[in-house]
């Protein structure tokens with residue numbers, strides 16, 4: 001197995017492959033936790049819910065081809081993928097909007113185990129400032145600048161109502177944050193160089209509803225549809 005440098009792969013890996021890498025990482029973590037030391041591309045493809053040809057092609061972008069007759073070394077491949085998507089690093093995260101969703105996100109233990117450290121919880125409502133969630137104080141939104149500087153915050157999570165999200169995003173960008181995960185149902189305008197990912201559970205449900213209604217009409221699934229769903 002050979003490995004490319006991150007700089008090379010960051011240029012070369014197609015976006016659709018990048019989107020599948022966390023899925024492979026999760027599948028490999030499951031295999032590793034079950035004590036599996038090597039796996040075939042078919043095993044990993046099944047665990048990840050993609051077809052094995054696509055998986056081999058994706059992993060070839062990382063310079064990882066497995067060993068004929070043996071397959072992939074689970075720990076090594078896990079390390080390679082984790083390094084590629086940057087989760088071997090420590091990523092300080094701030095969450096803004098500590099209502100229902102903000103509480104759930106702050107309490108989610110999966111962030112830390114994947115390298116994302118929640119360093120601050122911010123909310124504009126003073127009545128929230130007496131609170132602690134998951135051992136972290138809820139602080140005034142006005143502290144954003146100081147917190148970003150102090151902790152070198154890389155990623156901002158927005159879980160405010162939609163009407164507040166653009167102002168929050170603007171403040172994040174002004175403070176120096178370059179990556180935003182937006183849960184508010186609104187489209188954010190950000191300057192070039194700032195990445196925004198939007199999570200919208202209602203859209204996911206609508207997609208499922210669409211497929212459900214097609215199933216009810218007796219449509220056959222299109223070939224390859226399963227893999228496309230895993231990708232997004």
Ligand SMILES: NC(=O)c1ccc[n+]([C@@H]2O[C@H](COP(=O)([O-])OP(=O)(O)OC[C@H]3O[C@@H](n4cnc5c(N)ncnc54)[C@H](O)[C@@H]3O)[C@@H](O)[C@H]2O)c1
Pocket residue numbers: 096097098099100101102122123124125128141159160161162164167168182183184185199200201202
């Ligand atoms: N993406 C999803 O799948 C998904 C799922 C559920 C909720 N949501 C969205 O997440 C957001 C939060 O939902 P919720 O149920 O937690 O709402 P909520 O009303 O319980 O919490 C929102 C919090 O944001 C705070 N806030 C408002 N304006 C602010 C500002 N300018 N700066 C800082 N904090 C501010 C409020 O004080 C409140 O504590 C909504 O936009 C909702 O639509 C998204």
